[in-house]
Amino acid sequence: MTKEEEKQQLLDLRYLRMARIWAENSYCQRRKVGALVVKNKMIISDGYNGTPSGFDNVCEDSANITLPYVLHAEANAITKLARSSNNSEGATLYVTASPCIECSKLIIQAGIKRVVYGEHYRLEDGIKLLERANIEVKYLNPDDIDGM
Ligand SMILES: [Zn+2]
Numbered sequence: 784m785t786k787e788e789e790k791q792q793l794l795d796l797r798y799l800r801m802a803r804i805w806a807e808n809s810y811c812q813r814r815k816v817g818a819l820v821v822k823n824k825m826i827i828s829d830g831y832n833g834t835p836s837g838f839d840n841v842c843e844d845s846a847n848i849t850l851p852y853v854l855h856a857e858a859n860a861i862t863k864l865a866r867s868s869n870n871s872e873g874a875t876l877y878v879t880a881s882p883c884i885e886c887s888k889l890i891i892q893a894g895i896k897r898v899v900y901g902e903h904y905r906l907e908d909g910i911k912l913l914e915r916a917n918i919e920v921k922y923l924n925p926d927d928i929d930g931m
Pocket residue numbers: 855856857882883884885886887
């Protein structure tokens with residue numbers, strides 16, 4: 784690994800840990816996911832899984848099934864940018880769990896060029912779609928001390 788790559792690896796790990804801390808904001812019981820969008824070493828957006836604005840802060844029904852209108856962390860981070868003056872062209876998305884196929888579609892269309900995730904989700908089809916769109920996908924264990 785070159786010095787430059789080592790530096791990037793450390794940054795990736797730190798942003799991923801920040802995304803994990805951000806996930807603590809989620810009021811979802813079953814699963815808390817956090818995401819950050821970083822462009823030119825600036826965090827330009829953030830998100831965690833939750834209901835749309837104005838809805839009750841409850842993600843699950845009485846049978847503990849996730850409600851269909853809950854937005855994933857990546858979707859919240861990307862749509863937050865849609866309301867800002869910034870954009871995600873060429874940005875990196877950090878997300879604590881591997882993106883699902885629905886979020887992967889949004890990631891592609893948002894012009895995001897790299898995705899760093901910290902936990903394998905049950906389905907791999909989202910990752911496969913990202914790779915098909917030539918997006919760099921990288922798995923990191925956020926607890927790695929040296930990032931190697
Ligand atoms: Zn998703």
